[in-house]
Amino acid sequence: xxxxxxxxxxxxxxxxxxxxxxxxxxxxxxxxxxxxxxxxxxxxxxxxxxxxxxxxxxxxxxxxxxxxxxxxxxxxxxxxxxxxxxxxxxxxxxxxxxxxxxxxxxxxxxxxxxxxxxxxxxxxxxx
Numbered sequence: 845x846x847x848x849x850x851x852x853x854x855x856x857x858x859x860x861x862x863x864x865x866x867x868x869x870x871x872x873x874x875x876x877x878x879x880x881x882x883x884x885x886x887x888x889x890x891x892x893x894x895x896x897x898x899x900x901x902x903x904x905x906x907x908x909x910x911x912x913x914x915x916x917x918x919x920x921x922x923x924x925x926x927x928x929x930x931x932x933x934x935x936x937x938x939x940x941x942x943x944x945x946x947x948x949x950x951x952x953x954x955x956x957x958x959x960x961x962x963x964x965x966x967x968x969x970x971x
Contacts, residue, residue, distance in 0.1 A: 855869035873925065873942060874952040877901070877910045881967075883960045885929075890914075892945075893924040904957075919947040929953060932962035939968050 870898065879885050888901040890912060914946050925942040941953045954971040961967075 855865065863873070871894070871915060871948045872947065872950055873914040873916055873945070875912045875914060875941060875955070876953070877902045877904060877927070877955040879906060879910075879957045880907050881957050881959045882906050885957060885960065885966065886964075887929055889928045890941075891921075891926055891928055893926055895919070895923055898925070914945060919945065922946055922948060925953070927968070929964075929966065930956045933963055935963075935965075939970060941970055 864968040865921070883895065885903065885908055888904065890898045890901065891909045892898060898914055898932060900911060904910050924940060925945060927939045927941055930936050939955070941955065942949075942951070956969045956971070958967045959971060
């Protein structure tokens, strides 16, 4: 094999590796949560409907912003992404952030917490 062929094969291998890396990087769902309220939000959980917890958010202070990138390349089946929490009375709430999700999907969701009532129930807008 001459030098020209070795260089060509090397370049093809590098391009394939870069393409795989780019595909993995692009298989992400970006979740932004903005607490516009004047209260701290406690114990939020970002989770899959079927496959369970993605990330727990113990506190999000007033006027603060939180972001997370969900790697969808690891999904084993169809799923959904939810934001869940309990209020001070123990009532459980779910907000659907992504209604349908498959392996490799990508996108962005903006969640705005506008206010929190006295019981800890959130007024949430999902964009």
